[in-house]
């Protein structure tokens with residue numbers, strides 16, 4: 001019972017998600033052979049910077065986003081960037097990249113100066129996403145829903161964001177019923193992942209602090225989106 005306009009919305013979001021991905025030449029760098037903690041950190045920084053650029057382009061294609069108050073647009077991007085990148089990197093792990101990206105990505109993350117205490121929640125999240133075997137449309141909608149979270153810090157017109165997020169949640173709920181008829185709890189499961197994502201923000205803030213303590217440098221785009229330096 002997906003309506004015509006919901007089909008149109010699904011197409012716009014899915015196309016935007018598929019169109020905006022990290023360029024292959026950047027992703028391929030994961031496979032190069034330097035494996036020092038320094039080299040890993042630099043590579044992951046390049047990945048994250050490229051991913052933020054991809055995320056901004058994807059977000060601009062979310063119907064209604066560009067009509068939001070401009071400060072709120074920035075607040076939504078800043079508030080959701082880490083969560084969206086956890087979601088995206090989780091897809092890399094779970095879709096078993098053909099060229100072995102997932103193993104090297106895991107290895108580089110494990111050896112990039114992140115302390116053990118953050119590894120467990122991070123890789124538990126990756127596993128919990130992997131077992132869901134989300135289809136592309138679900139991944140795209142879940143990313144859009146994450147970006148359109150009304151209660152991010154400094155968002156002024158939360159109702160305007162809710163009005164954009166609600167149709168996405170409606171559509172995702174219907175899609176889950178269609179894609180996973182044998183799992184009636186599937187939609188609730190996805191929303192549970194969004195809650196888990198929010199806890200990862202706190203771990204990530206700690207990760208940033210400890211990297212900065214060890215004098216690690218980020219790119220201007222990451223400094224801007226994460227309010228560092």
Ligand SMILES: CC(C)c1onc(-c2c(Cl)cccc2Cl)c1COc1ccc(-c2ccc3c(C(=O)O)csc3c2)cc1
Pocket residue numbers: 021022027030041044045046047048051081082085086088089092101105109218222
């Ligand atoms: C600054 C840096 C050290 C950092 O700080 N926190 C995190 C960070 C970490 Cl370590 C985990 C989760 C989230 C963040 Cl922000 C990171 C690294 O963030 C990444 C962001 C995104 C990718 C990523 C995305 C897509 C793809 C694809 C694809 O789509 O085909 C192929 S390879 C790949 C790689 C990796 C790492």
